[in-house]
Amino acid sequence: MATFDYAPAPESREIARLKPSYQIFVNGEFRDGTGDAVKTINPADEEPLAEIAEAGICDVEDAVRAARRAFETSWSQISGAERGKYLFRIARGIQERSRELAVLESLDNGKPIKESRDVDVPLAAAHFFYYAGWADKLDYAGFGPNPPALGVAGQIIPWNFPLLMAAWKIAPALACGNTVVLKPAESTPLSALVLAEIVAEADLPPGVVNVLPGPGSAIGQALVDHPDVDKIAFTGSTEIGKLIQRAAAGTRKRLTLELGGKAANIVFEDAPLDQAVEGIVNGIYFNQGQVCCAGSRLLVQESIEDELISSLKRRLATLRVGHPLDKNTDVGAINSAAQLAKIRELSDAGEAEGADRWSPPCELPERGFWFVPTLFTGVSQASRIAQEEIFGPVLSVLTFRTPDEAIAKANNTPYGLSAGVWTEKGSRILSMVNRLRAGVIWANTFNRFDPTAPFGGYKESGFGREGGRHGLAAYLDV
Amino acid sequence: MTTLSVPDVRDDAALRRFLHGLPGVDQVGAEARAAGLATRSIKTTAKAWAIDTAISMVDLTTLEGADTPGKVRSLCAKAIRPDPSDPSAPPVAAVCVYPDLVETAVEALRGSSVQIASVATAFPSGRAALSTKLQDVRDAVAAGATEIDMVIDRGAFLAGRYLEVYEEIVAVKEACECGTGSPVHLKVILETGELATLDNARRASWLALLAGGDFIKTSTGKVTPAATPPVALIMLEAVRDFHDQTGELRGVKLAGGIRASKEAIRYLVMVNEVAGDDWLTPALFRLGASSLLNDLLLQRHKLATGAYDGPDYVTVD
Numbered sequence: 001m002a003t004f005d006y007a008p009a010p011e012s013r014e015i016a017r018l019k020p021s022y023q024i025f026v027n028g029e030f031r032d033g034t035g036d037a038v039k040t041i042n043p044a045d046e047e048p049l050a051e052i053a054e055a056g057i058c059d060v061e062d063a064v065r066a067a068r069r070a071f072e073t074s075w076s077q078i079s080g081a082e083r084g085k086y087l088f089r090i091a092r093g094i095q096e097r098s099r100e101l102a103v104l105e106s107l108d109n110g111k112p113i114k115e116s117r118d119v120d121v122p123l124a125a126a127h128f129f130y131y132a133g134w135a136d137k138l139d140y141a142g143f144g145p146n147p148p149a150l151g152v153a154g155q156i157i158p159w160n161f162p163l164l165m166a167a168w169k170i171a172p173a174l175a176c177g178n179t180v181v182l183k184p185a186e187s188t189p190l191s192a193l194v195l196a197e198i199v200a201e202a203d204l205p206p207g208v209v210n211v212l213p214g215p216g217s218a219i220g221q222a223l224v225d226h227p228d229v230d231k232i233a234f235t236g237s238t239e240i241g242k243l244i245q246r247a248a249a250g251t252r253k254r255l256t257l258e259l260g261g262k263a264a265n266i267v268f269e270d271a272p273l274d275q276a277v278e279g280i281v282n283g284i285y286f287n288q289g290q291v292c293c294a295g296s297r298l299l300v301q302e303s304i305e306d307e308l309i310s311s312l313k314r315r316l317a318t319l320r321v322g323h324p325l326d327k328n329t330d331v332g333a334i335n336s337a338a339q340l341a342k343i344r345e346l347s348d349a350g351e352a353e354g355a356d357r358w359s360p361p362c363e364l365p366e367r368g369f370w371f372v373p374t375l376f377t378g379v380s381q382a383s384r385i386a387q388e389e390i391f392g393p394v395l396s397v398l399t400f401r402t403p404d405e406a407i408a409k410a411n412n413t414p415y416g417l418s419a420g421v422w423t424e425k426g427s428r429i430l431s432m433v434n435r436l437r438a439g440v441i442w443a444n445t446f447n448r449f450d451p452t453a454p455f456g457g458y459k460e461s462g463f464g465r466e467g468g469r470h471g472l473a474a475y476l477d478v
Numbered sequence: 479m480t481t482l483s484v485p486d487v488r489d490d491a492a493l494r495r496f497l498h499g500l501p502g503v504d505q506v507g508a509e510a511r512a513a514g515l516a517t518r519s520i521k522t523t524a525k526a527w528a529i530d531t532a533i534s535m536v537d538l539t540t541l542e543g544a545d546t547p548g549k550v551r552s553l554c555a556k557a558i559r560p561d562p563s564d565p566s567a568p569p570v571a572a573v574c575v576y577p578d579l580v581e582t583a584v585e586a587l588r589g590s591s592v593q594i595a596s597v598a599t600a601f602p603s604g605r606a607a608l609s610t611k612l613q614d615v616r617d618a619v620a621a622g623a624t625e626i627d628m629v630i631d632r633g634a635f636l637a638g639r640y641l642e643v644y645e646e647i648v649a650v651k652e653a654c655e656c657g658t659g660s661p662v663h664l665k666v667i668l669e670t671g672e673l674a675t676l677d678n679a680r681r682a683s684w685l686a687l688l689a690g691g692d693f694i695k696t697s698t699g700k701v702t703p704a705a706t707p708p709v710a711l712i713m714l715e716a717v718r719d720f721h722d723q724t725g726e727l728r729g730v731k732l733a734g735g736i737r738a739s740k741e742a743i744r745y746l747v748m749v750n751e752v753a754g755d756d757w758l759t760p761a762l763f764r765l766g767a768s769s770l771l772n773d774l775l776l777q778r779h780k781l782a783t784g785a786y787d788g789p790d791y792v793t794v795d
Contacts (some may be wrong), residue, residue, distance in 0.1 A: 002531065002758040004750040009519035114517060274715055275507030318751045327519035424502040444504050 006320075009327040011113045016103040021051040022189065024059055024213060025196035027066035028206025033059050035214050040189060043110035044324050044333040044368040052189050055212035060181070060222040063210035067152040067179040068228055070207030076149055076177045080136035086204050087132030087174060093198035094125040094167075101191055105163055106324040108190045110333030110369065111287050113325050123449055124167035127467075130451035131175035134472060138176065141469055143478040149177030150254055150477050151230035154223035156216065156244075157192075158236045159185035159335050160290040160391075166192045168466050169233055170209060171451075176475035178231070181210045183220050187336050189213035216240065221247075229253060233474065235292070238389075238415070238460050256464025256474045258292065258456055260389040261417030263438065264410035265295030265446060266400075269304045271422035272444065277311050280395070283420060283446035285319060285373050288334055289393040292461075293418035295446050297386060298375075299406050302399045309377060309397065316373055317360040331393060334369040343371050343392030350376050350385035350396070381409055389415070403432065411437045416458030420446045439465075493640035497681040503712060505676050512707035518747045525743065529778045530568055531758065532742040533560060536774075537595055537731065537766040539574040540795070541602075541699065547582040550575055552795055554586030561775050561792075564782075570771065571760040572625055576601075577618040584622035595625035595665070599650060602669075602698035604629035608646060615653040625663040626654050627731075627766075629698060632672045635682055643682075647689035665731055665764075666691035670709045671701040679709050683716035687728055695731035699766065704734020710745055714752040717762075727756065733766025739777040742770060768795075 024033040034056030039048040055063075075083070094101065098121045105116040139145050153173045157165035162184055173180045184192035196211040212219050216236075224232055224247045231254040234244050238259040248255045265283050267276045283295025300308050324332035334340045351357050355376040364370040371392055379386050379396040386396050400406040410419055419438040421429050429443045439457045442448060449455070454470035456462060464474045520528055538557045540549060554573055561567035572593035573583050583594045596618035600606035606614075615626055628650045634642040647666055654662040666686035670679045686694050694713055697704035710732050717728045730753070732745060742765055749757045757763050772792040780786050 003755050004528065004531075004746065004758060005524060006518065006520060007522045007524040009521045118517070271501070272504035272507060273501040275504040275511070278507055278511050327517075424504075444507060 006328050010323065011103055011106075011325045011327060013103065013107065013325060015099050016107055017100055018050055018104070018107070021053065022193045022213075023053050024055045025193065025200070025209070025211040026059060026063045027210065028200065028204070030196070033212070033214065035059070035218070038186070040108060040187065042107050042368075043335050044365070046367050046369075049107055050190065052213050055214040055219050057218065057222050059212055060219060060226060063181045063212055064152060064223075064226050064228050066207030067181050067210055070205050071149070071151055071179040074205040075174075075179050075208050080138055080177075083174060083177065084132045084135035086202055087128050087135060087171060089202035090198055091125050091128035091132060093202055094121065094128065094195070097194065097198065098122070098125070101163060101194060103325065104194060105191045106332070108188045109159065109162060110324050110335050112329040112332040113327055114329070115287060120161055120164045123451070124164045127164075127167040127171045127451045131171035135175040138472065138476070141472050143473070143476055147176075147476040147478050150475055151178060152228060153178045153180045153231040153233060153475065154226065154229040155180055155182045156220045156223065156232070156234045156236065157182065157184055159188040160287060160292070162188040163191035163195060165235055166195055169235075172466065172471045173233075173475045174208065176472055178475050179208045181212060181223060181229070183212050183214065183216070183223060186213065186215050224248065231255070231475070233464070234258070241462060256456075256466075257462035258464070258466065259417075259460060259462040260391075260415055261292045261294065261457065261461050262297060262387065262389050262413045262415045263293055263295045263418040263420065264297045264299050264406075265420040266299045266406050266410060266422065266432065267301065267304070267308060268423040268425075268428065269301040270424050272424060273304070273308060273311065275444065276308070276422040277315050279420060279422065279444070279446040280312060281315055281319070284395045285331055285393050286447050288331055288371070290335060290339070290391050291447065293440060293447065293455075294391075295418070295420050296390060296395060298395055298397045299400050299409055300397060302401050305399050312375065313358065313360070316375070319360065319373055321362050321364065321370070321372060323365070331373055334371050334392065337369055339391065340369040340371060343390055343394060346385055346388060346390045347374060347394055350379070350383060350394075353383045353385070355379045355383060355385065355396070381412060387413065403428070407432070407435045414460040417461035418442070488641065488644065490639060490641045493644060493685065494638060497640060497684060500680055500684060503676040503680055505708070508676055508708045508711055512711045512748070515748050515751060516707060516744045518744070520743050520747065526778075526781050528743045528746050529739060529774050529781070532739070532746060532765060533570060533771065533774050533778070534568040535760045535763055535765050536570040536771050537572045537574045537733070537764050538570045538771055539699070539733070539766050539768050541574070541576060541597060545576065545579060547579065549795055550579045550582045551586045552793075554583055554592070556771070556793060556795070557592045558587065558590045560771060561778070567775065567778060571764055574627065574766060577614060577621065577623070580618050580621035580623045593624045594622060595627055596621075596623035597627045597629075597698075599628040601627070601629055602700040604631050605633075608649065611646070612649060612653045615650055616656055619654060619656060619662050623662065624660070625665060626650070627665045627667055627695060629667045629669060630682065630686065632669055635673070635678075635685070640685055644685055644689045647686055647691055651690045663692045664690070665693035665695045667695045667698055667733075669698055669701055670696050671703045676708060676712050679712045680716060683713050684720070687716065687720045691728065693729040693731050693764070695733055695766070697734040699734035702735070705732035705736055707744070707748065710748055711752060714749060714757070717757070718753045727762060729762040729764065730757070731764040731766055736765055736767050737769050737773060739770075739773045742774065
């Protein structure tokens with residue numbers, strides 16, 4: 001019997017044009033932040049990539065002041081068509097530096113190059129293109145004539161899609177006429193700083209976009225507490241989201257939160273099974289499962305459980321776990337030691353609670369943060385791995401017999417970000433979609449994103465929508 | 479992998495119940511999966527292995543009205559030794575010709591490992607009386623063909639006359655066994671370009687496998703589209719699932735429109751990741767092609783020397 005061994009196909013690290021050190025971006029200029037100098041590491045080998053002169057509290061002051069001045073003197077004064085021109089320039093800038101951004105993102109985050117190359121970077125550019133188109137059409141967005149911008153938006157983004165989340169935040173804010181102070185996650189600041197270079201090259205007026213890498217507890221907090229910030233947009237954990245909502249309560253600040261999830265991926269016995277297997281894999285192993293809308297709970301109809309699970313196991317055995325820059329890698333590194341510890345803790349809890357743990361045979365690199373794709377069968381609704389967000393490549397499999405039971409189990413979670421329904425029966429899709437309490441529901445697919453489609457949660461998964469026409473409302477005073 | 483058991487009763491209704499009870503194919507999802515597999519990056523040693531493996535899986539084909547014994551002899555020489563300057567290039571799997579040229583091919587291939595495949599059953603349309611089709615098969619087998627590439631009656635399949643298609647395949651299989659030599663392998667051409675949907679491709683695959691086809695084959699090469707990645711995916715899933723169900727290993731042949739080494743390598747990736755490495759052998763996977771072989775040889779030489787040869791460094795037929 002022959003074996004087809006794929007030789008290593010590494011993308012060159014040189015493409016990332018890594019610099020030894022990076023600076024914060026305030027008022028159109030790069031400068032050393034007044035915070036600590038912190039090293040960002042490559043999660044695939046734990047080696048330092050670059051040093052960041054992080055922002056301090058007085059940099060937040062400067063950035064908010066610059067953003068306010070830019071809002072009042074330029075950005076809110078120019079026409080939507082003018083703003084659109086700048087956004088189109090940023091979009092093209094992302095495309096021109098797409099290879100560099102993809103490699104940089106994989107180095108800093110640990111995600112496979114095929115994902116940063118084919119998903120993160122093209123979608124980031126698409127977001128700017130999409131909202132560039134809206135900039136001069138806000139009168140027709142359904143909010144009445146001349147909908148006013150909010151002012152200065154403080155935006156705090158996570159480490160799982162560093163560039164893409166920056167695009168989701170910045171593009172609609174600028175299109176609507178706001179100026180922004182963006183705080184990237186501490187473990188993944190690099191692509192947002194290259195985006196700042198693209199913004200600078202696009203000749204945006206100084207202060208329209210400011211990027212302040214730094215710790216959430218200091219810089220994020222200072223942004224949230226700042227009296228001259230009109231709007232906070234946060235994507236991250238439900239725990240931090242609750243703190244932010246408390247802090248914003250009683251102030252004039254607008255708030256949108258995009259938080260955690262524990263999505264149910266519901267597979268009926270009449271589903272297209274081979275495609276469902278792909279959807280399950282894409283749902284939970286894409287980006288190492290570090291996706292807020294990940295399909296982390298598989299609800300499978302009892303009659304096809306054995307068949308589906310054995311197909312799924314066979315498919316998982318073909319996943320290639322390894323170096324993020326190898327073009328054939330399907331599953332890369334976990335972003336940080338802390339995240340890895342959390343995934344391990346919850347997986348061990350699943351085992352302790354009596355669920356059956358399974359992983360394909362797989363060699364992991366010695367250094368770096370790695371977790372083999374894992375699935376648990378025999379999971380009960382009461383189990384921690386069925387209730388808590390793991391944010392890792394760990395799937396919990398539960399079964400159901402009737403559509404009512406599927407709905408009851410799917411909705412029985414404090415979260416409500418996304419869900420998936422797999423069936424060849426169109427009427428069943430429609431009836432399920434009406435009863436699932438989740439902001440995004442995919443039918444016969446999973447984890448598909450498009451700038452034209454609104455994204456956001458129910459319940460403790462947050463509020464506010466990003467993407468589409470709905471995404472404009474989060475940045476307009478309407 | 480279907481939960482349905484293979485039907486015992488063989489009539490139109492039972493076959494319909496079985497074939498329409500197979501899990502559906504979501505076309506968008508299947509196309510996305512095929513496109514995803516095509517992004518694998520096969521370089522250096524893996525590429526060298528894949529090129530040689532692909533060469534060994536080629537059914538070197540000439541199916542033109544203008545074919546001559548001379549052209550077939552030339553093709554056979556190339557099949558045995560694809561690269562005259564490099565004996566390490568493996569021979570191809572088979573030569574594929576019309577029935578009247580089988581005798582010529584048998585003589586030219588004597589003593590080699592290369593199989594003699596012949597299209598039959600009123601190829602390519604399949605529109606003739608059953609007796610005519612069976613005589614076509616017997617003639618080819620009598621002339622020495624070791625593999626028969628039959629076409630199904632697409633009209634009957636699309637009209638839902640599954641039993642007719644099934645029985646025709648059974649009859650052809652019997653005709654294949656009428657020869658005196660070792661068993662003749664039957665490849666069943668589904669002509670997926672005329673079946674229109676991936677659901678139909680899956681049903682036709684299962685019908686052919688149930689009826690005893692040793693291989694299921696995409697196309698005649700006379701209809702566009704011929705072999706496409708989504709269709710290949712569905713057919714590889716069918717042989718994989720048939721094996722799960724019955725324990726029997728059946729093959730897949732992709733034919734028509736595959737011209738570049740890159741495409742051939744992508745299909746090998748698909749075989750590897752969808753069906754599994756059991757299928758990475760000419761006994762279970764073939765590429766029906768003519769111009770593909772030259773591109774594989776050019777790429778092979780490029781890997782060995784670092785330089786591309788011009789098209790005149792490989793023979794035209």
